[in-house]
Amino acid sequence: MKSFGYVAAMDAKHAIELLAEHGAAAKILAGGTDLLVELKDTQRPPGIVVDISRARDLKDIVLTDEGLRIGALATHGEIMRSALIRDLCPALIEAAHSIGAVQTRNLGTIGGNLMTCVPSMDSGPALIALEAQVTVAGADGQRRMPLVDLFVGPRKTSLTPGQLLVEIVIPKPNLGKPAAFQKFGLRKGQALALVNAAAAFWIDDGKDAFKAPCIALGAVAPTVIRAPQAEAYLAGRAITPEAMAEAGRIAATEAKPISDFRASADYRRDLIAVLVKRCLAAAYARATAKTKERVS
Amino acid sequence: MTDVTITVNGSVRSASVPPETTLLKLLRDVFQLTGTKLGCDVGDCGACTVLVDGMAVNACLMLAAQADGRQVLTIEGLAMKDRLHPLQKVFEESGALQCGFCGPGMLLSAKALLDDNPDPSSHDIRDALAGNLCRCTGYSKIVEAVQDAARAMRDPRTEDTRQLEMHGHD
Numbered sequence: 001m002k003s004f005g006y007v008a009a010m011d012a013k014h015a016i017e018l019l020a021e022h023g024a025a026a027k028i029l030a031g032g033t034d035l036l037v038e039l040k041d042t043q044r045p046p047g048i049v050v051d052i053s054r055a056r057d058l059k060d061i062v063l064t065d066e067g068l069r070i071g072a073l074a075t076h077g078e079i080m081r082s083a084l085i086r087d088l089c090p091a092l093i094e095a096a097h098s099i100g101a102v103q104t105r106n107l108g109t110i111g112g113n114l115m116t117c118v119p120s121m122d123s124g125p126a127l128i129a130l131e132a133q134v135t136v137a138g139a140d141g142q143r144r145m146p147l148v149d150l151f152v153g154p155r156k157t158s159l160t161p162g163q164l165l166v167e168i169v170i171p172k173p174n175l176g177k178p179a180a181f182q183k184f185g186l187r188k189g190q191a192l193a194l195v196n197a198a199a200a201f202w203i204d205d206g207k208d209a210f211k212a213p214c215i216a217l218g219a220v221a222p223t224v225i226r227a228p229q230a231e232a233y234l235a236g237r238a239i240t241p242e243a244m245a246e247a248g249r250i251a252a253t254e255a256k257p258i259s260d261f262r263a264s265a266d267y268r269r270d271l272i273a274v275l276v277k278r279c280l281a282a283a284y285a286r287a288t289a290k291t292k293e294r295v296s
Numbered sequence: 297m298t299d300v301t302i303t304v305n306g307s308v309r310s311a312s313v314p315p316e317t318t319l320l321k322l323l324r325d326v327f328q329l330t331g332t333k334l335g336c337d338v339g340d341c342g343a344c345t346v347l348v349d350g351m352a353v354n355a356c357l358m359l360a361a362q363a364d365g366r367q368v369l370t371i372e373g374l375a376m377k378d379r380l381h382p383l384q385k386v387f388e389e390s391g392a393l394q395c396g397f398c399g400p401g402m403l404l405s406a407k408a409l410l411d412d413n414p415d416p417s418s419h420d421i422r423d424a425l426a427g428n429l430c431r432c433t434g435y436s437k438i439v440e441a442v443q444d445a446a447r448a449m450r451d452p453r454t455e456d457t458r459q460l461e462m463h464g465h466d
Contacts, residue, residue: 006298006315006361029359036357037338039316049315053362077351101427102405103342106351107358189426190340 001040005048012137015052016164020139024161026050030073030112033104058111058166061085067133067172072111072165076123077102079110089170090286091126091179091198098122098183101190111165114150117157117223124151124224125198126181128216130174138163151223177202177212178290180282184271186262193219194263195271197251199279203239203287210234215247215276220255220268227251230276239284241277248276298361304329305373311360319363320344320355323370331371331400335429342428345401346370352408354427371400374407383407383445392441394432402428406442414450418443 004027009015019026025047029035032053039045052058058073061082068088070079076096079085085092099105099113099122113123114134124147132147139162147168150157159165179200185191201213213234215227230251237243257268298317301310304327311326320337323329323346335343337356344355347369374381380388383403393399402425409416409424416424421442422435430438 001316001318003314003316006359008361029362032359032362033339033354033357036318036359040337045316049359051359051362100339101342102408102424103345103352103354103357103427104339106353189423 002042002045004039004045006051007048008051008053009055011055011057012052012164012166015050015055015058016137016139016162018050019162019164022048022050026161028052028115028164030115031075031108032112033100033108034112034116052164063088065172066169068170068175070110070168070170072114072167073109074111076100076105076108076110076113080105088175089126089130089177089179091129091181091200091283092123094181095122095126095196095198098181098185098193098196104190110168114147114168115157115159115165117151117153117155119154119222119224120193120196120219121224122181122183122193122196122218125196125216125218126179127168127170128224128226129179129181129198129200129214130170130177131214133169133171135166135169136163137166142166144169148224148226153222174200178283178287180279180286182275182279182282184275192262195219195257195268195275197272197275197279199276199283201234201280201283203284204236208239210237210239210243213247215251215279217251217255217272217276220257220272222256225255227254227276229254234280241281244277244280244284245273247280248273251276298364300360300364302360302363302365303367305368305370313360315359315361317360318356319346319348319358319360319368322360322363323355323368329370329372333397333400335397340429341398342401342405343398345404345428347404347408350408350411352405352427369404369407371403374403381407382448383410383442386441386445386448387438390437390441390444392434392437394430394434398428398430398432402430402438406445409442410446410449414446416442416446 027046029051058071060071076099079096181198183193183196196218202211204211213231218224230247252269252272257265259265297312333343335341339354339357346355
């Protein structure tokens, strides 16, 4: 590795001060599972690495009046072990479990996964299907925005030097919304997604129809995307396997997958149709299992 | 330079290293603990797996500075004095390792699993070891060995477990 400066932030406030001080020369180190690989490869290292991995106040997973707050530094392993997440948005556990292997999940953080901003990130789709918001902080204060607005393009976010992703918030109305995440990789373990997807919807009481459906797709466009036409098709429609399959076919037309050494665009489109259908079915199975649990 | 003090296998050790030094480099090149292997150096192979505060991590993907103040267990610290850890004993007796290069990482990932889940299914074991590649591809014997070791550690009558209880471990 080429040499670089190093400074450790003790908490979020300290991190923001350090980022303000060093500006564009600073590179944030969270879990390091992406950054260290990048630093080993680069001929142009950053001026200084600001290590935020000790900022414990960025790690909390807590339920508040506005929803479930997941600190940006929560590791994928911590997300998998969180009772709150298991109870309120288990699709995030499916997503976390699909990332890397145990070693990666023990270091890698949800905020790091989002900020690296590769199209195949596994944290994105489930969060977007649950309409997550993010809090961004800088020297001039904090602001809240939809997670979708964080993503600009491959490896590019809307944050500017000096800004820090503080937390992800699943809005309270979406807690408990039936949702599922699924992924196709070339192997089960340690594989990047060829396509990943998540779906969330409520079941319209009495009518057994889709209500407020949200579908998100990864690895098939420059950023994680929603599939608005498939969502519009489902809204208000009776929940049937045929409707799920048709939503998958529509979603496949909304993506812009590329062909690369992992898979062709055509193959990725086929995978989208299958994954969306499976996510919808898994979310529905989860909802009905929960209803039975309540009745018994 | 960055000052780093870590507890390695129960002993407190300090060093002053350039910031870009990984935990792996610190262990191997500074502390001469070469049981932890350098494989891919990008977090894919798991040969450098060590336990930091009981959690399996790739030492190649952690800066030494990030380990400051923490407990690190390497393969050199798995056995107790002259007594092998049950995992080591079973791996040795059953020939679960072939060339052995993946062994240190494999054993530490298995230890982290068994500390957390004393009765893992074969699926649990495969999931826990998914980040440890065996270039001899001898996975079946490795999975069986972890199951055998788990059984031995759960059975209070085995000598190894008694030893563990008497001396404590890490």
